[in-house]
Amino acid sequence: xxxxxxxxxxxxxxxGLLHRRLFLxxxxxVVGGGLSLLAAQPVDAEPLAVPPWMxxxxxxMSAYGxxxxxEAATQRFVGGTPNVVGSGVSFTPHHKLxxxxxxxxxxxxxxxxxxxxxxxxAHKLLIHGAVRRSLTFTVDSLLRYPTVTRIQFxxxxxxxxxxxxxxxxxxxxxxIHGLMSCSEWTGVPxxxxxxxxxxxxxxxxxxxxxxxxxxxxxxxxLKKLMDDAMIALYQNGERLRPENGYPMRLFLxxxxxxxxxxxxxxxxxxxxxxxxxxxxxxxxDVLLNGKALILTYPMEVKSVITSPSxxxxxxxxxxxxxxxxxxxxxxKIRRVExxxxxxxxxxxxxxxxxxxxxxxxxxxxxxxxxxxxxTLMSRAxxxxxxxxxxxxxxxxxRGERQNYHNNSIQAWAVAASGEVSNVYA
Amino acid sequence: xxxxxxxxxxxxxxxxxxxxxxxxxxxVGAPGLGQPVSVADAAAWDLSIQPDGTGLPxxxxxxxxxxxxxxTHCIACxxxxxxxQPNDKLVGGQGTLTQFQQVRTVxxxxxxxxxxxxxxxxxxxxxxxxxxxxxxxxxLTAYLLAENGIIKAGDTMNAQTLPQxxxxxxxxxxxxxxxxxxxxxx
Numbered sequence: 001x002x003x004x005x006x007x008x009x010x011x012x013x014x015x016g017l018l019h020r021r022l023f024l025x026x027x028x029x030v031v032g033g034g035l036s037l038l039a040a041q042p043v044d045a046e047p048l049a050v051p052p053w054m055x056x057x058x059x060x061m062s063a064y065g066x067x068x069x070x071e072a073a074t075q076r077f078v079g080g081t082p083n084v085v086g087s088g089v090s091f092t093p094h095h096k097l098x099x100x101x102x103x104x105x106x107x108x109x110x111x112x113x114x115x116x117x118x119x120x121x122a123h124k125l126l127i128h129g130a131v132r133r134s135l136t137f138t139v140d141s142l143l144r145y146p147t148v149t150r151i152q153f154x155x156x157x158x159x160x161x162x163x164x165x166x167x168x169x170x171x172x173x174x175x176i177h178g179l180m181s182c183s184e185w186t187g188v189p190x191x192x193x194x195x196x197x198x199x200x201x202x203x204x205x206x207x208x209x210x211x212x213x214x215x216x217x218x219x220x221x222l223k224k225l226m227d228d229a230m231i232a233l234y235q236n237g238e239r240l241r242p243e244n245g246y247p248m249r250l251f252l253x254x255x256x257x258x259x260x261x262x263x264x265x266x267x268x269x270x271x272x273x274x275x276x277x278x279x280x281x282x283x284x285d286v287l288l289n290g291k292a293l294i295l296t297y298p299m300e301v302k303s304v305i306t307s308p309s310x311x312x313x314x315x316x317x318x319x320x321x322x323x324x325x326x327x328x329x330x331x332k333i334r335r336v337e338x339x340x341x342x343x344x345x346x347x348x349x350x351x352x353x354x355x356x357x358x359x360x361x362x363x364x365x366x367x368x369x370x371x372x373x374x375t376l377m378s379r380a381x382x383x384x385x386x387x388x389x390x391x392x393x394x395x396x397x398r399g400e401r402q403n404y405h406n407n408s409i410q411a412w413a414v415a416a417s418g419e420v421s422n423v424y425a
Numbered sequence: 426x427x428x429x430x431x432x433x434x435x436x437x438x439x440x441x442x443x444x445x446x447x448x449x450x451x452x453v454g455a456p457g458l459g460q461p462v463s464v465a466d467a468a469a470w471d472l473s474i475q476p477d478g479t480g481l482p483x484x485x486x487x488x489x490x491x492x493x494x495x496x497t498h499c500i501a502c503x504x505x506x507x508x509x510q511p512n513d514k515l516v517g518g519q520g521t522l523t524q525f526q527q528v529r530t531v532x533x534x535x536x537x538x539x540x541x542x543x544x545x546x547x548x549x550x551x552x553x554x555x556x557x558x559x560x561x562x563x564x565l566t567a568y569l570l571a572e573n574g575i576i577k578a579g580d581t582m583n584a585q586t587l588p589q590x591x592x593x594x595x596x597x598x599x600x601x602x603x604x605x606x607x608x609x610x611x
Contacts, residue, residue, distance in 0.1 A: 082512070083511040083512055087551075112548070126462065126470055128462070128464075133461055134463070134466075135459030135460060135461060136460045136462050137459055141456075141459075145456060146455065207473045209473065213548070214548040215548060221603070266470055268473060274473050276544070277540055277544040280535055280537065280598075281531075281535050281540075284598065286522055286527055288523065289523065290523040291597055292598050293598075293601045294598040294601060295600055296601040296602070400525075401526075
């Protein structure tokens with residue numbers, strides 16, 4: 001309360017970015033001074049009326065809750081593949097969400113042949129191949145195993161792919177970057193099950209297969225399975241949703257979404273990658289020289305500003321919270337920087353605790369918008385020291401064409417009108 | 426108070442002494458509920474084919490038979506001759522990977538011929554996966570390889586010949602794991 005400097009006025013980067021201390025002090029310093037920027041102006045001359053919902057009892061309890069009817073527009077964007085029901089994607093509307101946990105009903109989806117209707121009593125997981133004992137596990141038996149619980153993100157390798165096209169797509173943040181979500185996952189460490197089966201030496205790969213109509217399959221390094229992989233049974237405290245793999249899915253922290261095989265029914269220990277359709281013809285990165293990267297597993301360091309973003313217009317000059325998500329498939333987020341002048345100058349954002357490995361980290365930055373044009377960007381640095389690349393540097397090797405694993409910086413242009421649009425900066 | 430603490434201490438020692446010898450040889454903390462299955466039973470569930478041909482079943486087929494099957498089961502999604510529309514193009518596209526409009530097909534992009542058999546058998550036709558016989562899957566595989574000019578029209582595909590087929594883009598891939606993966610860009 002007796003600070004000599006006023007953090008509200010402490011500009012740290014161009015075009016109005018303010019020191020993160022504004023948020024870190026939890027508002028105490030703001031109350032003591034600097035109200036000039038934050039104080040609300042009395043504009044509503046209407047007298048305060050007692051609202052109708054205070055004059056009669058509300059509705060009864062419900063067995064399974066649902067969002068307010070006033071939030072009915074907070075929905076996934078559902079895309080599809082022509083001619084084939086059940087194949088396609090749906091996107092998490094990140095521009096309408098906050099925090100770091102994605103509600104189960106809004107977790108992104110990618111299905112290759114629809115969502116199977118699996119009776120858990122009739123589902124088994126088979127572990128076989130180069131093992132001493134081929135074993136099956138029922139769902140009930142896995143529910144008896146020791147569990148691990150972790151809050152971690154899942155990101156489709158195709159996320160943000162639209163930003164590699166020559167013209168920036170004009171769509172809400174969730175429609176560009178919504179093939180990622182973050183949940184608290186609970187399940188059985190895969191190492192326990194592989195040890196029970198007894199992996200024979202010299203076999204470093206495991207084929208994972210789902211029980212959907214596509215029998216979607218991917219090869220996973222044994223090393224990853226023994227490290228931090230789990231058979232996920234619960235998501236955000238409740239059993240997995242059908243669209244997220246009920247009754248069980250593979251969860252590989254930090255690795256591209258497609259490898260986290262849903263409706264898992266089989267793990268086969270083998271001596272080389274199986275080279276399935278989804279790890280050869282898809283999820284590979286063609287470079288400009290025609291060669292393609294294959295078996296590109298971790299989703300690398302990345303961040304995106306979720307607000308302001310397209311569709312969330314600013315309403316007049318003043319102080320705003322610039323906020324977004326940062327994550328890395330290789331560990332924790334070390335730092336997030338925000339620019340309001342298209343990348344000329346950067347200020348350090350506040351990170352919400354806890355900062356977890358291979359998880360969403362929410363960042364916030366105080367910004368005094370002057371009412372003039374601005375270009376907002378964020379860049380994340382992870383604990384390995386990796387820095388999120390600019391779009392210009394990302395496309396050097398890959399070009400401006402359809403590709404996977406785009407972790408480059410998103411830029412949002414704010415016009416004098418307050419409208420926000422997607423730009424390449 | 427002190428008596429109570431001592432009791433707990435003694436109890437903990439006793440538990441450790443009794444438990445460690447029995448746990449040391451087994452899996453610590455796992456209930457061991459996996460049910461053994463025979464290799465034969467496991468094989469009935471096994472759909473995957475390795476690039477060296479491991480897993481390929483008995484049976485065979487040629488492009489002529491495959492052409493008839495394609496017209497019945499595949500043409501509605503993949504077009505006559507596999508030229509695509511409304512869904513994936515399966516034929517052609519060789520030489521386009523450096524162009525803006527890459528055309529990634531079985532012929533231009535897929536590195537292993539075994540993947541064709543594996544994928545058709547597990548996932549196609551889209552509306553009725555796992556409905557074709559192994560002979561039919563070999564025939565469709567032969568058809569797609571022949572249409573792409575990779576094998577001759579009369580070549581027979583079976584467990585011996587299919588892994589020998591060298592795909593045009595076989596050497597077009599750079600293994601990112603483990604060299605480029607599992608580390609940050611510094």
